[in-house]
Amino acid sequence: MIEVANRLKHVEEYYFSKKLREVAFLQSQGKPIINLGIGSPDLEPPFKATMLLKDSLDEEGANKYQSYQGLPELRDEIARFYKKRYKVNLSGKTEVLPLLGSKEGIMHISMAFLNPGDEVLIPNPGYPTYSAVTKLLEAKPVFYDLKEENHWLPDFVALERLDLSKVKIMWISYPHMPTGANAPNKFYDEVIAFGRRHNILIVNDNPYSFILNKKPISIMRYNHAKEVCLELNSFSKTFNMAGWRVGMLVGSYEHLNAVLKVKSNMDSGMFYAVQKGAIEALKCSDMWFVSLNSVYEQRRELIWKLAEALNCTYDEYATGMFVWAKLPPHLKSEEFTDLVLKEHSIFITPGTVFGSNGEGYVRFSLCSPEEQIKEAIARV
Structure with missing residues (x-):
């Protein structure tokens, strides 16, 4: 095999690249995985933006x-x-x-x-x-x-x-x-x-x-x-x-x-x-942002309930499309998330993905429909 560049010896494959393969494998085996780990928006883009993209395809x-x-x-x-x-x-x-x-x-x-x-x-x-x-x-x-x-x-x-x-x-x-x-x-x-x-x-x-x-x-x-x-x-x-x-x-x-x-x-x-x-x-109006955040507010309320069901605490004043939650004392982030994946078929992200100061924390994504988050709560 051709030897790779030295720079690759100090870099690992991106965590989500590896973990999503594992999640996909579990799904292929019939596991009903709920993915609350990735910040990939599941909502639709602005309608006018999509239409203009389509209309522009035929322009000279x-x-x-x-x-x-x-x-x-x-x-x-x-x-x-x-x-x-x-x-x-x-x-x-x-x-x-x-x-x-x-x-x-x-x-x-x-x-x-x-x-x-x-x-x-x-x-x-x-x-x-x-x-x-x-x-x-x-x-x-x-x-x-x-x-x-x-x-x-x-x-x-x-x-x-x-x-x-x-x-x-x-x-x-x-x-x-x-x-x-x-x-x-x-x-x-x-x-x-x-x-x-x-x-x-x-x-x-x-x-x-x-x-x-x-x-x-x-x-x-x-x-x-x-x-x-x-x-x-x-x-x-x-x-x-x-x-x-x-x-x-x-x-x-x-x-x-x-x-x-x-x-x-x-x-x-x-x-x-x-x-x-x-x-x-x-060019989206203020209503776009109001509507978008209305969806995320409802989802966040549910994620908070899920976090509480897992005995985690969180900051109600934090923003963004994730909930950063603190684990009970003495629990390790990766062990906890692996256990939740194994026992409840729910994928959440261990805080250690983001650095050593993420130990003792986990991250939930808001990029899943309410029905899936409710199902996750029911499983826990």
Whole structure:
């Protein structure tokens, strides 16, 4: 066998890639698995967006390569969306870059700014892709603690004690995944000042800001943000378009241009019809968000009941499309979730997937119909 690259020796297959194979196998054996582990929206995208995608298929040039920077209309509509929803002024021409999903952006940003040996501040717990991509590029993950007693926020006093001379990027994500914690205004000012003080690129991964959250926030609305910040955002959660693979990156022209140098060598543009559908999705009225969150509110109430049935506790003020629940003392996350899968055929995610500080916690997804969640409660 041809020997694989050294970089793969430090990276494992994505947890959900492996676990979903196990779940699929159990289902093939007749097990009635209820999947409450994955944040893949089961609701429909905006109707007008779907219709415009279909109508655009027959337009002249629809099947040709598209611009690496996306349609000008899409970039302008993203800028208008940021203005309306976040009160942030952006130039569609120079400060917006559409992506084939925001997960792509994590790799592109890292490739644009990291050299082997550079260091990256990564939240613990946090999205596993941050550390995986860092390792793939032969940079070094430096995990910073997020803990319940500090409301899942970074301890800047502790961060200042670190040797930050090799740190190039700091990943943050608020509303936080997986805990659903929100950050106060003070935090954004602090993290921007921290980035400016140490010449660190702060990247806010922001796909959950419209899910069960009354006050969506973008880091770009704060003073000096464009100097040291980038923000990833996504259509996947906000508009139920996960499979469409549409995301966006916003920030200064200089930062985006560096990312574009990578991106333009990695893909040949987003499919025209998908971009047209995305434009229409961004035009959704307030009623779209009210309706979406009404469904998630009802589901969350049921998930809370399921968590209680499993003797777990949770934060009623957390936001996003997950419920982060604390296990009873002395229980281990992976042992607990394996037991729930074995005894009740319910798949939930162990907190340790997101880092060592996730030990003692589990994560429930809200991306299943009420009937399935009620069935899960009945089984328990």
